[in-house]
Amino acid sequence: MKSEFQPSQEQPERNENDECPLCGAHISEPHYPDCARSPQDAAEYEMPSDSPERLALEGRVQAALGHVSTSALIRRMETAEDFGYDDEEVELSRRLREQGKTWRWSEDFFNSKVVIEGGEG
Structure with missing residues (x-):
């Protein structure tokens, strides 16, 4: 269920099955590493x-x-x-x-x- 992510596109955070529309990961799991919404490293998001x-x-x-x-x-x-x-x-x-x-x-x-x-x- 992969799709190319374009920042200008309106993409819902999760679909009706609580899965990421970009990589298919369920809400209970992190995004897949190659998903545009996946944090590559938690340290990137912490000061x-x-x-x-x-x-x-x-x-x-x-x-x-x-x-x-x-x-x-x-x-x-x-x-x-x-x-x-x-x-x-x-x-x-x-x-x-x-x-x-x-x-x-x-x-x-x-x-x-x-x-x-x-x-x-």
């Missing part, structure tokens, strides 16, 4: 940790949330409405990056929890 914009953002968020414990940040994220935890995410990511760690959401769709990974075990 580098030393970029001035990211440092400024982290500084503003740290000023607002620096007094909140890491466990309280995680509780806020886990109980926030969908996508209502942007500042907490920035602060948690900053703190964990300083420790050589990362975080991700658990795979439990109905009871998502923050899972911390990396660092010394």
